[in-house]
Amino acid sequence: MAGGEEPLLAQRPSSELSNEDNLAEEDALLNNEVRRQPEKRGWGKWREGAIFIWALLATAAVIILAVVYQHESSKKEVTPSPDGKRNLIFMVSDGMGPTSLSMTRSFRQYSEGLPYSNKLVIDQHMIGQSRTRSSSSLVTDSAAGATAFSCGMKSYNGAISVLPDHSPCGTVLEAAKKAGYMTGLVVTTRITDATPACFAAHVNMRSEEDRIAEQLMGEYPLGVVVDLILGGGRCHFLPNGTEGSCRADDKDIVGLAKDKGFHYVDDRAGFDKLKLGDAVSFPLLGLFAAGDIPYEVDRRNENDIYPSLHEMAQTAMAALSAATANNDKGFFLMIEGSRIDHAGHANDPLAQVHEVLEYDKTFASVLEFLEKDSTQGVMVSTSDHETGGLAVARQLSPEYPEYNWFPSVLANGSQSAERLAANYHAHLVTHPKDDMTAYIEKSLEKGLGIYDYEMKEVDLLVDEPAIAAYTFADIVSRRAQTGWSTHGHSAADVNIYASSPKGASPLIGNHENTEVGNFLRDYLDLDLGPVTKELQEKGALFDTTDAKGEKVGWMGRLPDNDERLDGQDHLEHYSGEHKKHKRHAGGCGCASEL
Numbered sequence: 001m002a003g004g005e006e007p008l009l010a011q012r013p014s015s016e017l018s019n020e021d022n023l024a025e026e027d028a029l030l031n032n033e034v035r036r037q038p039e040k041r042g043w044g045k046w047r048e049g050a051i052f053i054w055a056l057l058a059t060a061a062v063i064i065l066a067v068v069y070q071h072e073s074s075k076k077e078v079t080p081s082p083d084g085k086r087n088l089i090f091m092v093s094d095g096m097g098p099t100s101l102s103m104t105r106s107f108r109q110y111s112e113g114l115p116y117s118n119k120l121v122i123d124q125h126m127i128g129q130s131r132t133r134s135s136s137s138l139v140t141d142s143a144a145g146a147t148a149f150s151c152g153m154k155s156y157n158g159a160i161s162v163l164p165d166h167s168p169c170g171t172v173l174e175a176a177k178k179a180g181y182m183t184g185l186v187v188t189t190r191i192t193d194a195t196p197a198c199f200a201a202h203v204n205m206r207s208e209e210d211r212i213a214e215q216l217m218g219e220y221p222l223g224v225v226v227d228l229i230l231g232g233g234r235c236h237f238l239p240n241g242t243e244g245s246c247r248a249d250d251k252d253i254v255g256l257a258k259d260k261g262f263h264y265v266d267d268r269a270g271f272d273k274l275k276l277g278d279a280v281s282f283p284l285l286g287l288f289a290a291g292d293i294p295y296e297v298d299r300r301n302e303n304d305i306y307p308s309l310h311e312m313a314q315t316a317m318a319a320l321s322a323a324t325a326n327n328d329k330g331f332f333l334m335i336e337g338s339r340i341d342h343a344g345h346a347n348d349p350l351a352q353v354h355e356v357l358e359y360d361k362t363f364a365s366v367l368e369f370l371e372k373d374s375t376q377g378v379m380v381s382t383s384d385h386e387t388g389g390l391a392v393a394r395q396l397s398p399e400y401p402e403y404n405w406f407p408s409v410l411a412n413g414s415q416s417a418e419r420l421a422a423n424y425h426a427h428l429v430t431h432p433k434d435d436m437t438a439y440i441e442k443s444l445e446k447g448l449g450i451y452d453y454e455m456k457e458v459d460l461l462v463d464e465p466a467i468a469a470y471t472f473a474d475i476v477s478r479r480a481q482t483g484w485s486t487h488g489h490s491a492a493d494v495n496i497y498a499s500s501p502k503g504a505s506p507l508i509g510n511h512e513n514t515e516v517g518n519f520l521r522d523y524l525d526l527d528l529g530p531v532t533k534e535l536q537e538k539g540a541l542f543d544t545t546d547a548k549g550e551k552v553g554w555m556g557r558l559p560d561n562d563e564r565l566d567g568q569d570h571l572e573h574y575s576g577e578h579k580k581h582k583r584h585a586g587g588c589g590c591a592s593e594l
Contacts, residue, residue, distance in 0.1 A: 087330035087377030088176075088523055089317070089366055090149070092195055093359050094142060095341025097386030097492045103349060103407075103482070104356040106392070110407040120356075121364040122381070127504060128496040130513045132385045135164050138491045142341065143206040145384030145513060146198035151528065152517030158559060160194065160203045160212065166558060168539065170531025172520045173199040173332055177225040179526055180329040182282075184316045185226055188293045188309050189338030190233030191216065195384060199334055200226045202535065208556040209236050210247050217257045217285075220554060221538035222531070224260055227282050228319060230312040231338075232289035234266060244290045257285050271307045277318025284319070286312075295339055295416040297354040309337060310362040317369045330375050332524060335362065343416075344387030347484040348473040350448070351416040352390075363497070370499050378503035378523065382516055383494035389485030396478060409480035412449025417472035420447045424461070424468050436462045448476055 093100075105120055134144035136156035147155045147162070151169035155162060161171050173183050185196045192209035201215040213236040218224035235246035237253035247253075258264060262285045265271055271288060274280050288306055293299060299306050307315075313335050320331040337359035343352035366379045395401040420443050427439055440461045444450045453475065461471050470487075477484065496516065498504035506519050521528060542554035 085324075085328060085330050085375050086524070087321070087324075087370075087373070087375050088332050088520060089370070089377065089379040090332070090334045090520055091359075091363065091366065091379060091381035091497075092146070092149070092334065092336040093340055093356075093381060093383045094189075094195055094336055094338050095344040095385065095387030095489070096337070096356060096359070096383045097390060097490070097494055099390045099392055100340065100344075100352060100356055100386075101495070103390065103392050104353045104360075106405070107353040107407040107410050108357065111411040120360045121367070122360050122497055125363075125367075125381075125497040125499065126495050127498050127501050127508045129493045129510045130382050130496055130516055131493055131510065132383075132513050133491065139489050140385050140491075140513075141206075141489065142194035142384050143198065146195040148513040149384070149517045149520065150198045152514050152521055154514060156559075158205050158207075160201055160206050160208075161198045162202055162204055162555060166204055166555070168202040168532065168535040168555065170528040170533075170535060171199050172517065172524065172526060172528070173334065174222055174225050175521070175526040175528045175531045176332040176524055177227075178222075178531060179524070180327070181524065182227045182320050182324050182327075182329075182331040183225060184228035184320055184331065184333040185231070185336075186228075186309070186312045186316050186333065187231035187336040187338045189231065189336070189342070190236065190292060191229055191231040191287065192233045192236045193338065195336050195338065196229075196231065196334065202554075203556045204553075205556060205559050209233070210249065210251075211556050213237050213247075213253045214251070214256070217253055217262070218260055219256070220542055221535050224283060227323075228280070228284045228316055228333075230284075230286040230288075230307075230316060232287065232291055232293045234287035235290045237287060246290075254285075268303075268305050268307060271311075271315075274315050274319070276311065277315040277320075277322065280315065280319035280323075282319075282323060292339060292342070295343065295351045295355060295418060296358040297351055297414070297416050298419045300354075301414075309335070309358050310365050313362045314365055314369070317366070317373075321369075321373055321375070324375070330377065332520075335366070337362065340383075341387045342418075344390065345487055346417055346469055346473050347388055347477060347487060348417045348469075349390075349480055349482045350410045350413040350473075350476050351418065353410055367499055377499075379499040380504050380507065380516065380519065381497040382513075384513070385489045386492040386494055387489050388487070389490045389492075391483035391485070394477065394481040394483035396481065404481055406480045409450075409476060413447065413476060414449070415447040417469045417476070420472045421465075421469035424465060428465060443472075444475070448472065450475060450479065452479075 101120065101123065105123065108114065108120070109116055109118055132140045132145060134140035134157050135154040136144070141157040143159050144155050144157045147153065147159055147169070150161055150171035150173065153163060153169055156164055161169055163169050177183050185191065185199060187193065187196045190209065192212040194206045197203070197206065197212045197216070201212045202220065203211050213233070214220070216226060216229065235244055237257070238245035238247065239250040239252045240247045241250060254264060262283045263281045265274070265286045266288065268288070271286060293306050294302065296308070299308065316333055316335070320333060324330050337355060340352060340355040340359060343355050363381060370377050370379060392405045424439070424443065427434070428436070437458055440458050441453065444453045457471070457475055461468055464471070493510070496507050496511070498507065501508060504519065507516065539554050544552050544554070546552050
């Protein structure tokens with residue numbers, strides 16, 4: 001060897017006991033042979049055996065103790081059963097998936113100059129996730145999603161607390177009212193929209209909003225079951241032919257509500273007189289917009305016209321708490337951040353981050369209420385589904401993309417794409433001969449803070465005003481590099497949050513959305529069976545006839561095959577634009593039918 005070095009193997013220590021074995025082992029290694037160790041004899045063999053047995057027993061003991069400890073701990077946490085009076089607040093962030101939180105968190109950090117470690121309030125209360133499929137599709141709609149919450153059962157897309165066999169299912173709100181709780185619904189969409197409707201109405205198709213308005217006011221088998229309603233959707237309560245009505249008939253549902261004892265408010269001045277709940281008379285109907293209350297990014301500049309979600313929630317909590325102060329039962333309140341979903345449908349990231357921030361603010365106000373209120377209570381929050389297939393990333397060219405997302409683009413905007421499009425359409429009517437190019441350029445600059453627009457984008461808005469809302473939103477999304485896969489819903493799991501992990505421990509982990517509904521029922525110690533029975537037995541008394549003299553069931557018309565897929569059929573076949581199949585004679589499985 002060079003330099004007088006010895007081979008590495010020659011450097012191994014030797015002894016009288018080990019030298020012979022070591023040499024034999026080295027020969028085996030060099031020849032790639034497996035060498036059996038000679039059996040050890042004497043006390044060493046017994047000593048090693050004793051040590052092995054001791055280690056085995058010790059390991060088994062540790063495992064047994066760990067299992068017992070986990071079992072005992074889980075028994076303490078699994079099923080909270082609060083004794084006596086309690087309140088339950090259920091929050092629904094319609095259309096908000098996990099990525100909505102990622103986008104909003106980064107937007108807030110950027111726009112407020114916060115460190116990247118800063119979190120939203122809701123981030124600190126996540127306890128699990130919900131799987132959202134309906135009985136008719138792996139991608140649910142809000143009707144089936146909310147039916148899972150209200151009834152604790154799966155149904156088809158479009159069903160408002162109606163099961164696949166078209167029988168009504170009793171809801172947690174209805175059962176709560178029957179059990180002596182006070183109840184409330186607070187939303188930013190129409191109060192007749194799918195999510196709120198599922199708690200106090202039953203129709204076969206969610207599109208029957210006129211019928212839903214009647215049922216919310218007690219025109220159905222159970223009578224009046226909601227003590228407080230705050231939201232939008234006034235047009236469905238006004239008779240056809242009056243200003244601001246969208247009803248198909250001449251029924252005056254506001255008048256009906258007043259006849260049943262409801263106190264009615266319909267503007268900001270009326271809301272302010274409620275004094276955030278200190279001056280509420282029950283039952284209360286508050287309808288603050290003809291349709292949906294505007295997106296928060298727009299509403300914040302019209303605060304003198306529309307109340308915010310957190311203001312309505314604070315009013316409801318304070319009023320219901322005061323009204324039940326001397327009762328044996330507390331209250332059940334559903335609060336929905338409704339328009340997160342609409343921003344997803346519109347693919348408008350600017351509108352969505354402001355909707356999520358307002359929901360987070362409302363979430364914080366609920367936590368504060370529960371902490372201060374003398375009655376024990378819990379809040380659970382989740383989404384019925386994710387909307388838009390949102391990705392905080394977007395590849396804009398065929399080349400390998402840069403890893404970027406730009407919240408600064410959203411921070412520059414001050415109006416939603418919906419509002420910009422509405423203003424544009426109004427301008428087309430009042431100034432049809434104006435230079436629309438100049439108008440569009442001004443809208444992009446003032447409404448979105450975008451100055452690097454391309455003429456092809458401006459031309460598209462000028463030439464295709466019907467799709468202006470989508471175009472405005474896409475102009476923002478591209479510059480922020482925000483991606484969307486659909487204008488509809490997705491099958492993504494959604495997060496579950498709670499005011500207390502201990503109070504909502506059955507929802508820790510991953511669950512079917514029906515398990516959320518079961519928790520609501522169990523927390524209030526309700527039985528939905530008698531309510532379901534009463535709906536089924538008395539329902540026929542509320543059947544009507546149409547203009548042709550034909551009988552119409554109290555839950556409205558049944559969906560036909562083009563409006564609802566049988567669950568098994570949908571799950572066994574792919575039905576979409578890429579590949580179609582025939583579900584039934586004369587029909588196709590195209591997307592327009594879903």
